[in-house]
Amino acid sequence: MTSPTPTAVEVAVIGAGPAGLTAALVLGRQKRTVVLIDSGQPRNSPATEMHMYLGLDGRPPGELRSVGMDEVAGHPNVEIVHSTVTGLEVTDADTPIRLSTSDGGSFLAERLLVTAGVRDDVSGIPGVAERFGQGVFHCPFCHGHEVDGRRLAVLTDDPENPAQPGLQAVYLATHFSRDVTLLTNGHPVPEEIHETLARNGIVLDHRPVTEVTGTDGALTVCAGGEDLTFGAVFHTPREQSRHSVLGLEIDTEGAHILVDWQQRTSDPRVFAAGDCARRRDDPVPLAFVARAVAAGQAAALWIDQDLFRVRAGLG
Numbered sequence: 299m300t301s302p303t304p305t306a307v308e309v310a311v312i313g314a315g316p317a318g319l320t321a322a323l324v325l326g327r328q329k330r331t332v333v334l335i336d337s338g339q340p341r342n343s344p345a346t347e348m349h350m351y352l353g354l355d356g357r358p359p360g361e362l363r364s365v366g367m368d369e370v371a372g373h374p375n376v377e378i379v380h381s382t383v384t385g386l387e388v389t390d391a392d393t394p395i396r397l398s399t400s401d402g403g404s405f406l407a408e409r410l411l412v413t414a415g416v417r418d419d420v421s422g423i424p425g426v427a428e429r430f431g432q433g434v435f436h437c438p439f440c441h442g443h444e445v446d447g448r449r450l451a452v453l454t455d456d457p458e459n460p461a462q463p464g465l466q467a468v469y470l471a472t473h474f475s476r477d478v479t480l481l482t483n484g485h486p487v488p489e490e491i492h493e494t495l496a497r498n499g500i501v502l503d504h505r506p507v508t509e510v511t512g513t514d515g516a517l518t519v520c521a522g523g524e525d526l527t528f529g530a531v532f533h534t535p536r537e538q539s540r541h542s543v544l545g546l547e548i549d550t551e552g553a554h555i556l557v558d559w560q561q562r563t564s565d566p567r568v569f570a571a572g573d574c575a576r577r578r579d580d581p582v583p584l585a586f587v588a589r590a591v592a593a594g595q596a597a598a599l600w601i602d603q604d605l606f607r608v609r610a611g612l613g
């Protein structure tokens with residue numbers, strides 16, 4: 299239970315995915331007082347397997363989370379709160395950062411680390427959201443190897459990014475399958491990629507997609523009233539911000555908090571890491587578990603150094 303009197307900590311961390319858990323572990327080991335607040339919705343939870351993470355490749359994503367939670371819980375100076383941050387006040391440098399949670403908790407922190415991830419705005423076509431992460435995949439790096447040799451489809455449902463599905467179809471055709479269909483769902487395909495699609499044998503189907511049924515390995519997509527079968531469907535949802543901090547600089551898509559090489563945001567007391575953050579020099583945001591772990595570690599290190607300099611009077 300959290301008390302109504304604010305608990306003062308050195309660092310508050312919002313989100314216990316791979317980034318937040320790693321940061322809490324680093325800070326816990328350096329004997330910082332930390333509150334790690336988590337609402338229990340890690341991004342890859344719909345997937346049955348996690349890939350490209352050394353030592354746990356192919357294991358359920360929950361395994362990393364549960365081991366991480368246990369390791370962090372071993373540090374009595376880190377409090378894990380299972381709740382949602384609903385209120386946040388970051389004012390002037392002399393006033394502690396104030397957080398409040400949906401269960402009535404309240405915290406004062408000297409530094410804030412946002413590791414709240416992003417939310418996937420999955421297509422509303424019936425059957426897609428239920429299969430997201432299990433038959434309907436967002437990323438050929440995370441899931442391409444597992445669908446090697448299958449008949450694949452790429453589903454377009456974001457008119458604002460028209461070239462991406464076509465290029466993803468070509469990518470899949472060059473790596474994993476010679477049988478790839480681009481389901482444009484009636485959205486136009488940019489002229490400049492027509493020849494590339496044709497050269498790589500991509501089948502174009504412009505009919506409206508009304509439903510996806512079946513299971514991973516045997517999916518049925520209804521396009522223009524006809525049932526088409528595929529081994530897997532790729533669909534890249536737009537990323538939405540999960541937790542915003544008023545006044546911080548964000549990228550042009552509005553989903554990512556901009557950070558420097560120390561994972562520091564435009565407010566010197568606020569850091570961000572993992573999927574919710576984007577380095578200013580990154581041309582595109584890259585969202586993978588290993589990168590979230592690395593960024594969470596870097597953020598914790600620089601937060602600790604920051605506090606060390608203040609405590610030691612180094613300016």
Ligand SMILES: Cc1cc2nc3c(=O)[nH]c(=O)nc-3n(C[C@H](O)[C@H](O)[C@H](O)COP(=O)(O)OP(=O)(O)OC[C@H]3O[C@@H](n4cnc5c(N)ncnc54)[C@H](O)[C@@H]3O)c2cc1C
Nearest residue numbers: 313315316317337339341342349383415572573585586587
């Ligand atoms: C279906 C799917 C499968 C994937 N598979 C892979 C894979 O195989 N390999 C790979 O490398 N990457 C994979 N990814 C990407 C991977 O999931 C992310 O890169 C990774 O989870 C990012 O970690 P994170 O710590 O930044 O955020 P997350 O893991 O999303 O964790 C964020 C945490 O913050 C919490 N939170 C959010 N808002 C609040 C709030 N207001 N208060 C309290 N808590 C809050 C959430 O509940 C969540 O627990 C996959 C993604 C998806 C969508």
